[in-house]
Amino acid sequence: MNQTYESLNEMQKAAVYHTEGPLLILAGAGSGKTRVLTHRIAYLIEEKKVQPYHIMAITFTNKAAGEMRNRVNRIVGFGAEQVWVSTFHSACVRILRRYIDRIGYSNDFVIYDMDDQKRLLKDIIKRRNLDTKMYKESSVLGKISDFKNKLMTTGDVHMMAQQDFRQAQIANLYEDYQQALKKNNALDFDDLIMVTVQLFTQEPEVLESYQDRLQYIMVDEYQDTNAAQFALIRLLSSKHQNLCVVGDDDQSIYKFRGADITNILQFEKYFPNARVIKLEQNYRSTKNILNAANGVIHHNMGRKDKTLWSDNDEGNKIDLYQAEDGYAEAEMIAQTIKEEVDFGRADYSDYAILYRTNAQSRTLEEKLLMKNIPYKIIGGQNFYQRKEVKDILAYLRIIANATDDIAVERVINVPRRGIGATSITRAKDFAAANGMNLYDALLEAENIPELKRAAAKISQFTQLIEDLREEMDRLSLKELTDKVLEETGYVAELAAENTDEANGRIENIDELVSKVAEYESGTDTPSLSEFLEEVALVSEIDNLDEDSSYVVLMTIHSAKGLEFPNVFLCGMEDGLFPGYLSIMADNEEEIEEERRLCYVAITRAMKHLTISYAKRRMLRGETQYNIISRFVKEIPAEIVNSKNITDRVAAGYEKTSFRGFGGSAGVGRSGSAGFGERKPGGNRQFATDEHRSAFKAMAKKPAYGMPSQKPAFGKEFTVTKAAIDYSVGDRVKHMKFGTGTVLNIEDGPRDYQVTVQFDSAGRKVMMASFAKLKKL
DNA sequence: TGGTAAGTAACCAAG
DNA sequence: TTACTTACCA
Numbered sequence: 001m002n003q004t005y006e007s008l009n010e011m012q013k014a015a016v017y018h019t020e021g022p023l024l025i026l027a028g029a030g031s032g033k034t035r036v037l038t039h040r041i042a043y044l045i046e047e048k049k050v051q052p053y054h055i056m057a058i059t060f061t062n063k064a065a066g067e068m069r070n071r072v073n074r075i076v077g078f079g080a081e082q083v084w085v086s087t088f089h090s091a092c093v094r095i096l097r098r099y100i101d102r103i104g105y106s107n108d109f110v111i112y113d114m115d116d117q118k119r120l121l122k123d124i125i126k127r128r129n130l131d132t133k134m135y136k137e138s139s140v141l142g143k144i145s146d147f148k149n150k151l152m153t154t155g156d157v158h159m160m161a162q163q164d165f166r167q168a169q170i171a172n173l174y175e176d177y178q179q180a181l182k183k184n185n186a187l188d189f190d191d192l193i194m195v196t197v198q199l200f201t202q203e204p205e206v207l208e209s210y211q212d213r214l215q216y217i218m219v220d221e222y223q224d225t226n227a228a229q230f231a232l233i234r235l236l237s238s239k240h241q242n243l244c245v246v247g248d249d250d251q252s253i254y255k256f257r258g259a260d261i262t263n264i265l266q267f268e269k270y271f272p273n274a275r276v277i278k279l280e281q282n283y284r285s286t287k288n289i290l291n292a293a294n295g296v297i298h299h300n301m302g303r304k305d306k307t308l309w310s311d312n313d314e315g316n317k318i319d320l321y322q323a324e325d326g327y328a329e330a331e332m333i334a335q336t337i338k339e340e341v342d343f344g345r346a347d348y349s350d351y352a353i354l355y356r357t358n359a360q361s362r363t364l365e366e367k368l369l370m371k372n373i374p375y376k377i378i379g380g381q382n383f384y385q386r387k388e389v390k391d392i393l394a395y396l397r398i399i400a401n402a403t404d405d406i407a408v409e410r411v412i413n414v415p416r417r418g419i420g421a422t423s424i425t426r427a428k429d430f431a432a433a434n435g436m437n438l439y440d441a442l443l444e445a446e447n448i449p450e451l452k453r454a455a456a457k458i459s460q461f462t463q464l465i466e467d468l469r470e471e472m473d474r475l476s477l478k479e480l481t482d483k484v485l486e487e488t489g490y491v492a493e494l495a496a497e498n499t500d501e502a503n504g505r506i507e508n509i510d511e512l513v514s515k516v517a518e519y520e521s522g523t524d525t526p527s528l529s530e531f532l533e534e535v536a537l538v539s540e541i542d543n544l545d546e547d548s549s550y551v552v553l554m555t556i557h558s559a560k561g562l563e564f565p566n567v568f569l570c571g572m573e574d575g576l577f578p579g580y581l582s583i584m585a586d587n588e589e590e591i592e593e594e595r596r597l598c599y600v601a602i603t604r605a606m607k608h609l610t611i612s613y614a615k616r617r618m619l620r621g622e623t624q625y626n627i628i629s630r631f632v633k634e635i636p637a638e639i640v641n642s643k644n645i646t647d648r649v650a651a652g653y654e655k656t657s658f659r660g661f662g663g664s665a666g667v668g669r670s671g672s673a674g675f676g677e678r679k680p681g682g683n684r685q686f687a688t689d690e691h692r693s694a695f696k697a698m699a700k701k702p703a704y705g706m707p708s709q710k711p712a713f714g715k716e717f718t719v720t721k722a723a724i725d726y727s728v729g730d731r732v733k734h735m736k737f738g739t740g741t742v743l744n745i746e747d748g749p750r751d752y753q754v755t756v757q758f759d760s761a762g763r764k765v766m767m768a769s770f771a772k773l774k775k776l
Numbered sequence: 777t778g779g780t781a782a783g784t785a786a787c788c789a790a791g
Numbered sequence: 792t793t794a795c796t797t798a799c800c801a
Contacts (some may be wrong), residue, residue: 060791061791062791087791088791089791113791114790114791189790189791190791192791253789254789254790254791256788256789256790257789257790257791356788356789357787357788357789358787358788358789359787359788359792362792379789379790382790416778416779418777418778419778420777420778420779421777421778422777422778423777423778453777454777536791537791538791539790539791540790540791541790555788555789555790556789557788557789557790558789558790576788577788579788579789580788581788582788597789618792619787619792620786620787620792620793621792621793622792
């Protein structure tokens with residue numbers, strides 16, 4: 001036996017050697033599952049002499065697929081590129097591009113993202129004359145997504161709705177939406193999976209050809225699969241039965257997008273002869289970190305019993321900081337990182353800052369910027385979802401697919417051509433009345449009497465598109481894109497604006513052009529539609545580069561599957577994490593999902609975990625007072641090193657921040673709107689020079705060092721204890737939360753801490769002086 | 777009829 | 792705090 005496999009532990013070996021028949025690998029966090037998967041592929045090829053062509057590995061992100069690909073290449077060498085390593089979505093696109101015409105679609109379909117979906121559905125809701133308050137696109141879209149994830153057709157939904165009026169309306173919307181997609185020659189993300197399943201069920205010989213090809217199938221992050229994905233892999237593997245899934249029920253955190261945890265909990269039911277192997281040895285984290293994670297996750301019921309253990313050192317205790325507010329928390333994090341890097345104890349790339357919601361990134365970003373710490377924010381808005389990028393892509397989409405109404409509507413008046421909402425509506429009505437696509441209607445503009453003067457402008461637009469389309473074959477993709485920019489005058493308009501924001505947008509467009517060029521030179525047979533497809537399927541995490549030296553900021557969701565020597569887990573407050581909604585839901589399952597998320601966060605850390613929370617925090621414009629997260633309390637106290645924030649950054653924080661930069665709530669924030677880095681969108685990464693200039697730009701902003709901020713310990717901090725006229729048991733009224741009962745009053749150093757059980761808003765802990773409670 | 781200013785609702789997480 | 796709708800003016 002090749003010594004490659006000798007480095008594996010017994011359980012890992014068992015998983016690698018079990019090649020025939022269904023196999024469920026329950027792989028705890030950091031237990032080396034990717035290693036097992038790659039070695040398993042190597043083993044199949046080298047020892048079992050399976051043709052690489054017969055092996056498929058499915059992951060959830062392109063990044064994970066790329067990594068697996070590299071690792072397999074490294075172990076196996078020649079032939080490995082034949083292994084099909086892919087995400088669910090790209091695998092389905094590849095299958096559909098080839099065969100979707102068999103079930104009545106066109107092979108050159110486009111892929112709609114969330115934004116496109118919303119636009120499409122919004123229109124449909126309007127056309128059905130429904131109250132847009134009652135039927136919001138996002139919630140209807142959520143329902144439709146659920147239907148598709150469960151493989152429910154419009155017929156199924158109608159059937160289910162029966163005499164439920166609202167449900168029937170939603171079924172109608174679903175039906176209209178599917179029709180509209182088809183008319184636009186488009187599929188949404190969920191369709192990619194569902195339609196592939198439909199293809200396989202309706203066209204057995206297509207299915208069989210894939211079954212014969214894909215004799216060994218492996219699925220990573222199996223706990224995140226939904227019913228449609230499960231159906232897909234079940235179909236594919238049903239002939240040869242060599243399905244190996246790897247997952248961890250404790251890390252199932254995507255219920256909200258349809259992940260069905262029963263896929264993993266009941267795997268043995270679906271595959272009675274399945275072998276189950278548990279990987280419980282963790283190679284990633286210190287004992288303390290692991291114990292913290294175990295302490296938390298053991299509070300969940302209904303999980304497969306397992307306990308992660310480790311041979312690693314005990315390591316440091318978990319640091320726990322309490323901060324006055326979100327700014328102080330961010331300051332602490334930035335300061336700690338800076339000190340440790342300056343001392344040469346670590347590199348910036350050793351750090352990740354994790355949070356529950358994307359909104360938290362702003363404050364952190366601000367503080368990192370001030371301290372010249374290079375960072376990268378993952379998430380928020382994907383590069384390809386930014387307005388200007390989507391606009392240009394829309395032009396390309398129209399050129400590739402004239403039936404794409406959404407793209408047409410998006411840019412028909414961008415840049416301004418004097419074609420207003422009314423004209424567009426009239427054109428759309430005309431198109432709808434005649435069963436045409438919008439673009440075809442536009443071509444007829446001269447013959448639509450209602451359009452009057454707008455007709456000429458519309459013709460100019462269609463002429464522009466027709467010209468571009470005509471040149472398409474003569475030009476490279478890059479040239480075509482340049483041509484679009486030039487002919488539409490898009491960049492020219494932005495350039496004329498000459499604001500920071502407009503210039504940022506131009507930069508993004510330049511970046512798009514280089515991505516086009518990059519794609520073109522890196523592909524044998526580049527095509528516009530393939531480029532658009534790639535663009536539709538990239539995720540934020542895909543462009544995380546481990547080799548660059550920057551601190552990474554991201555949500556816990558994005559962090560799944562990654563690891564970092566040092567992790568900051570911030571915003572650990574009830575109401576933020578676990579989220580307000582999950583607490584309100586009064587449903588233990590929701591809290592359990594949040595708890596799993598917390599488990600994922602903790603287990604990202606290899607050596608050092610720092611948890612922090614703030615006494616008060618600005619959230620969508622108002623200050624909130626939250627108590628420490630219940631999850632923190634579930635970590636065994638003896639491995640927690642509890643510190644007050646001032647211990648850590650006493651000098652740095654109190655002297656510079658309070659006075660100069662407004663560490664207090666309210667001040668400082670206002671400065672963020674204008675500095676140089678504010679190109680619209682999410683991904684920013686700073687080299688030192690950019691930092692410096694951004695810093696300068698920021699320093700100029702009057703908001704910083706505002707005179708209104710009284711010398712240190714202004715009124716924000718030295719609160720005279722309010723004379724309170726209520727006591728425990730009294731009924732009180734709060735401006736926002738309404739009426740409630742006082743549960744507890746604690747005498748704090750600066751103020752009274754009052755716990756109130758509100759009748760509708762739930763339990764809140766607040767400072768008496770801020771809460772301004774009125775006795776009833 | 778199209779563009780702009782004030783007013784209002786929203787925010788969890790993502791391929 | 793921000794993104795988007797409604798009301799209003801040219």
